[in-house]
Amino acid sequence: MDKVNDDSIDLAWIGLYDDLNSWKWTLEDSDFFKVGEKNFRNWYDQGPGNSGGQSLCVYMNNGIWYAASCSNSFYLMVYLVSIRNETEHQKIQDLLKNNYHYYYVWIGLYRTRSWSDQSNSSFSNWRAGQPDNAGNSEYCTAVSFSESGNWTDENCNTALPFICYSGE
Numbered sequence: 001m002d003k004v005n006d007d008s009i010d011l012a013w014i015g016l017y018d019d020l021n022s023w024k025w026t027l028e029d030s031d032f033f034k035v036g037e038k039n040f041r042n043w044y045d046q047g048p049g050n051s052g053g054q055s056l057c058v059y060m061n062n063g064i065w066y067a068a069s070c071s072n073s074f075y076l077m078v079y080l081v082s083i084r085n086e087t088e089h090q091k092i093q094d095l096l097k098n099n100y101h102y103y104y105v106w107i108g109l110y111r112t113r114s115w116s117d118q119s120n121s122s123f124s125n126w127r128a129g130q131p132d133n134a135g136n137s138e139y140c141t142a143v144s145f146s147e148s149g150n151w152t153d154e155n156c157n158t159a160l161p162f163i164c165y166s167g168e
Contacts, residue, residue, distance in 0.1 A: 008039035011154065013162035015116035016141035018153070019134070020050055023058075025082040026108035031159060034120025041065060041109075053139065053153050057110040063093045065107070080108035085133050113141075 006075055012144065025038060048055060048067035048153035055067035078096070083089045107147060115121060125143075135141040140156040154160070 009133075011142040011160050013160050014141055014143050014151070014152065016113055016151070017116065017156065018053070018113050018131070018139050018141075019111070020048065022096070022111045022114065023048075023109050024111065026080045026110065027082040032082065033084055040083060040085055040089070042083075042086075042089055052135050053133040056111055056113075057106060059104055059106050060093070061104050065109070070110070078105045078107070080106060082108045095123070097156055102106055112138060124151065125149065 017032045025033075025107075042060075042063065042065045044066060048065075050067070053056035054069035054071075057072075058065050058067055059072075060066075078092070081092060083092060092107075127144060127145075127147050131139065131141075131149060131153035133153045138156055139153040141151050142154045142160055144152050
């Protein structure tokens with residue numbers, strides 16, 4: 001905030017972006033997966049969206065996968081299983097129906113927002129109601145100078161100034 005002394009600038013890009021195709025399994029052991037198994041998915045017809053900009057975790061409902069906010073607590077936690085193929089998918093579904101009578105369960109597929117410098121910072125400063133991207137497009141994060149430096153999600157193709165930093 002102190003570095004930008006131009007009242008005509010409201011928004012500027014920072015290096016945080018949301019890649020809707022960056023799904024990962026909580027179990028990252030590469031020996032566990034055979035070729036192509038890390039990419040097994042059973043999405044509903046349209047595939048995952050980004051409802052409210054918060055769809056970072058995956059649950060299974062009657063065998064179909066949906067993306068949702070990780071803060072939803074009404075789903076059964078099932079050790080966040082990694083599902084490598086259709087056979088395992090069916091076994092999990094049968095186990096749940098026959099033994100637990102649960103239909104909504106979290107699985108171990110998730111995605112995160114990424115920093116362009118590849119850092120692992122978990123700091124966030126979202127403006128109230130943000131992120132709110134409800135479309136299926138990727139979005140990038142801008143700092144809003146009129147909102148005391150709070151962040152907002154914007155279409156990545158919007159032309160805005162950007163802020164970089166030096167490690168010095």
